[in-house]
Every structure is written in structure tokens, then in C-alpha cells.
Amino acid sequence: MAVLDSYPGLEVEILVNGTPLQEYVDPDEEAVPDRVLKYIEATSNATFEIRCRFTSAFVWKHDLSLDVYTDGRFACGRIVYKLRNPSDYTTTFTGVRERNRGKCYVRPFFFSQLNIGESDAGMANHDLQNAIKCIGAIGISATWVKVKGRRRNGSAKTSAALLGTVSEKALKGRAVSHQTGLLERKPTASYKTRSTKAIGKEFATFNFRCRSKEALKALHIIPRSPSPILLELRDTDTLTFEEARELLRRQRDRERTVRAVKEEGNRKVKRERPDGSEDLVGGDQGDEVLFVSAKRRRTHAVISNDDQIDVIDLT
Template sequence: MAILDTCPGITVEILSNGNPLNEYADTDHDRTKLPAGIATEAGKYQHSRTVSTYVCIPSSALPSASSAPSSGPGTAAQNLAPKFAIRMTVSPPYRMDSAKLRFDMAVDGIPVWISHCARPDYNKLVKTKTPWVEGVEGVKEGKGRGCLMRAFRFGKLDTTSEVDSSAMIKRQRMRMSKVGTITVHVHRVNFGKRGGEIRSNARHFLHGDEAIAEKALKGESKSHGTVLGRPQRATRGPVWTTNYKDGREHPLIVFRFLYRSEEALKHLLIIPRTPSPSAVTPAASDISDAESASMLVPGEENHDLNLSEYTSAQQREIAVFLANMKRGNKSGDGNVKKERIEKRGKRTKAMKVKSESSGRDDDLFGRGGRSATVPAGKKIEIDLTDVADGDEDEDEDGD
């Protein structure tokens, strides 16, 4: 629910199927910091009064604006896209200090309707603890019994690479700069007089047979635009002509909604991306002796291994290696690696250090995998009588 902290009680929401869409803060918009390019006093003022948020389009908004044959507006593809509406609410603690509040609404840069909240009506509702609420569901055209409404719908943008006209691309780029945005300007106004015209034109919205040049959307993470449903008979409602109390360039609040698909919001890093699942290689310390024994069932992968010659820790290392091979994580010839592991294990088993002073045998690599410390000046002898076959080739004739 978009709200300005300096005007609590005035809120605007975008609904789809009667439910408010999920909102996410527009981190690129900071009301307290003036961005480059805003030079006028009116621009600075409006920037400080703007509440900007992203809204996520429901996943059901899959049909594109041209996913079905079309000869104009009101096509089947447009009617499949989900409807949306703009809902405005005024409630305490806001205290109305003008005759009316005026809500000027625009969708994709196109004016669609003007709503008024009158102070007498609002004060009556406050006494009953009921908020003033009004919703706008589409574009209205005509008067009296001839009034027709065409509902707002999210339409997926279709792109094409076949447009090569620079003039066409320029026109579409200017148009696309406003697509994907819903704005509501709230003004303090006088009571005004009944009657007047509503500035809206259904012809300015996207149609079902329209494709946008890819170059016109270059650099823009926009996924949808607004299309209109089929015309339906509707009640026009009251129309008023009012004057701005603070001037048109000085609204009380500006609500700006940037509507995008979930995928587009992930691309913009507004919604965190779901990390891709990755295979986890087990560590030898995470495998128990029982688990390693179950992995090392005699078979074609380990038929040439004599496991009784290895310690429990070495068996776990071999189990991890074989498990990774089964996952397809091997590199090179698997038989060569198994032979190297067997030789390494036997060599480790055979290499013992015998201290002359104590006569005690210590593992060359120490206990627990740590290097053994040999006192300075002490002689050591290395017993290689149990070296694995194939490792003694260089020394078998040296006696």
C-alpha cells in the first residue's frame, strides 16, 4: 500500500482480481535526494512528494497482446489477460483542510479518470469510522445511457526485430517510455461545479495486433503494457470541474506504480533470484565407517581394491572418490585414478619411521594426519619392504 509519511491516511493501491498486488520499494527513487536533471522548482517539489513503488503482475498474466488473431481492440487475447483496478482511500488521521481532494489518474501516460473526495462526505464517514474508498476499473467514454467502459488489463509486450525504420523506432521509444507506469496525482481543490469532460482516449492504448521494435525497448526491463477489454455499458458517475488550490504543479502527493512481471523484477534485482541447485560433494569427514562400507560394495568399480589393507580414514576417502565418479564428476581414466589411490594407500601404510632411541614405530605422517617431529641429529630408517608392486622397479636391482 503506497503512502506518503507526511500525509498519513491517503493511500492508493493497484488491485487484480480484487486483491492488492505485491509492492516493492523503488530503490532508485529517494525523495530526500535530488537527482541530476531536475532544474525547475516544480520538478524539485514533485520529486519530494512522489511515492514510487514496483508492483508485481500476477503470474496468470501470460497471454501476450498479440497471442491471438486480431483485427483491432477488444480481442480474445486482451480478454484473457487479468484485469486490474486503481483503488484510492482517505481515512484518519488525515484531516481535510480543503473543500475536496482531487485524484488525477493516468495509465501508461494516458489520462483515464478524475475522482473527488468531498470534505462533507468524508467527515460523515469519519463519524462512522468508515474510510472514503473509490475504485477505477477502466476507461469510460460517452455520457448517460451511452456511457461505455473498457476494463484495464495487463498485456504482455510482443517484440519484433523486423522493424528497421528509424522514425518508427523513435516514435515507439517515446511511447514505451511511459508504458508500464500508473500515476495518481492528489491535489487540494475548491468545491467546483458539476459537469465537465474527462480527458481519456481509448485509442491511445496498446492494441492486440501491435508489436514493439526490440530497439525501442533497448535498456528497458519492461514486460507488460495496458490493453483494454471489450466495451461494456456502465454508469458514468459524477463529473466535476474544480480548480487547484496550490496550483497544478504542486500536488499534495504523487503516487507512481511501475508494474512489471516477476521475471522482470528479478532481472532488475528488485526481487531476489532463486539460486540454482548445485551438487554438493561430500567430505570424507561427513561419511561414517558404515556408510563408506556400504558404498564400497564389491563390483566393477572397486573389484581390484583390497580394502583390508587401508585404514578407516583411507576407506572413507576412496568411498568419496567412487561416489563422485558415480555422479559423473570424474576426469580422465577412472581405472588410472583407482590404481593411483591403491598405490598411495599402500605406500602410506609401508612408510614407517623407526626411532633408534626408543624402538617405537610412528606413522611418518604422525597421528591424526599431522607431520611427525623427528629430533635433530637422530637417525631414521624407512622400511620400504612392503612397497606396492610396480613402485620398486627402480630399486629391485640395486642390492
């Protein structure tokens, strides 16, 4: 859960199927006293909730307003009234509430995978560039307020649609993978709203960035999967039956390759033919050329025998 040292007792977390998602921190992110940043792993099409809890350690000064932002847009808000000697109070945001023809509905939050393409369309669109900066972000801010006005029925909410295909170039190298969206409306209990006046700026902000596991690895938020150890380097006693068979197959393939290389090399050694030309014959010299014999040069010598007859040796 995300907490702030400056305001202990206020806890915020993101839940999927009622279970809080594991949170990760960016070690290179600079710490700010009144805000906290966490990374969470987003699963495509999974619905999520935002749970805020106030424990007895929280110091109440006034009533407060909790405001929820998804992908940089205001989604919903709620007034939490000052409590006397609070022990444990929890409020949960499941989606955006709407009223239509006198009936109340809620549109649940969910993670939607971002479609990334190669087209350059929309790169110059200013609104798109601003939206890209906030893709996959969930923000919850707390502000002291003074509640005024009567309670009245909630009004309808108009939420922005999901982004379509986004150019990879428009992302400018950002490791983003998901955006937040709203599912179809479901009936919910009636609710009331009241106007408020802020007392100063927000005193606490909780930010969550939703990324796939691959994106979290690319950002070095979570460690990359270690490279598997080669079978050849493993202790043979730790190999499974299938791994041992694979290792044996590799060894046989290497042996066949070595034999083929040697046989090819043997055919490339040079030897002289009887007619004086050179040929490729057997040997173990690989690609080197071995001259087994050199071509002899004919000589002419004059030899005198005992009969004083000159004999010419043509050998």
C-alpha cells in the same frame, strides 16, 4: 500499500482479483517528499483495479481531484469532496468509463505483455520513443480543487491502442515486460461530471511500475533465485529417492569415463619392436611416451685368439 509521510491517511494500492499486489521498492531510487514509487509484479492478461483510501488521519483542506494515468496517458479522474470528520472513505477505479448513445460503459484495466522483436522499424519515431519511456506505468495524482459548474452527463472516452511489436534496440536496455490496456466495454451505472479549477499543483503522486518477475529480478528489485546446490555437495541423508538415483548415475558415468581415458592412455605408450621400429604398447603413462628399450648400435671389434688369427666380432 503506497503511502506518503507528508500526507498520512491517503493510501493507494493495485488489486488483482480483489487482492492487493505486493509492492517492492528500488533501494537506489531517491526519495521525494510528495511522491512515492513502487514496483509490482504484472501477470499477463490479468485485470487490475486501483483503490484509494482516506483514513481519519488524512487532513482535508479542500475538495480534491484524483487523476489516473496509464502508460503516460490520462485514463480517468474523480472528484472526492471534502468530508467532515471523515472516518474511512474508499474509492476504486476499475477502468475507463464511456458514454455511447445514452448508455454508460466501463472498459476494465488489464496487463498486456509487451511484444519485443529484433526489427529496427520505428526506432526514429518520436512518439514511440516517448511512449516507451512510460510503458508499464500507473500513476495516481491528487490535487486540491475548487468545484464549479453543474453536474452533466459524462462524455465518451477515446483511449490509445496498445503498442504493437517494439524493437529491442528501441528499448535501449530497459527491463520492461508489460503495458496497460483496456478490455471490451461492459455496461455500468450512469455517472455525472463537473468542471474544476486546480488550487496549486498536485500535492501527492503515487507511481507504480508493472514488471514481470523476470524483469524485477533483472532490475535487482527482488532477489534472483539462488543456484541449486550440486547433488555431490548435498548431505546424502537429505536426498530424495530420485536425487539419490541421479547421483548414482553420475558417479557411474564418471567411472566409465575414467576407465575409458586410462585405456586410451595405455595404447599410447611406445616400445621397440624386434625389427628396431617403435610401437605403442600397454602402460599407465597416459599421453606421455615411455621408451621401454633403446635401439642398440652395432659395434666392430678386432679380437686376437691364441692361434694368432684375427676374429672380427660383429655383435
